[in-house]
Amino acid sequence: xxxxxxxxxxxxxxxxxxxxxxxxxxxxxxxxxxxxxxxxxxxxxxxxxxxxxxxxxxxxxxxxxxxx
Numbered sequence: 001x002x003x004x005x006x007x008x009x010x011x012x013x014x015x016x017x018x019x020x021x022x023x024x025x026x027x028x029x030x031x032x033x034x035x036x037x038x039x040x041x042x043x044x045x046x047x048x049x050x051x052x053x054x055x056x057x058x059x060x061x062x063x064x065x066x067x068x
Contacts, residue, residue, distance in 0.1 A: 044068035
């Protein structure tokens with residue numbers, strides 16, 4: 001199974017994916033690149049910017065991708 005196929009299956013199973021989830025669950029380190037490839041192939045994927053705090057209490061921002 002290709003990385004893009006793994007991402008699409010994950011999106012079908014769980015509804016969304018972040019970079020950390022892609023790394024921890026699928027072993028994929030360049031999620032944004034794979035999302036770009038999927039979009040280029042015609043798959044509609046939206047990105048939502050999420051704000052959270054890291055372990056030091058600092059605000060961080062990251063993308064959560066969802067298939068449309």
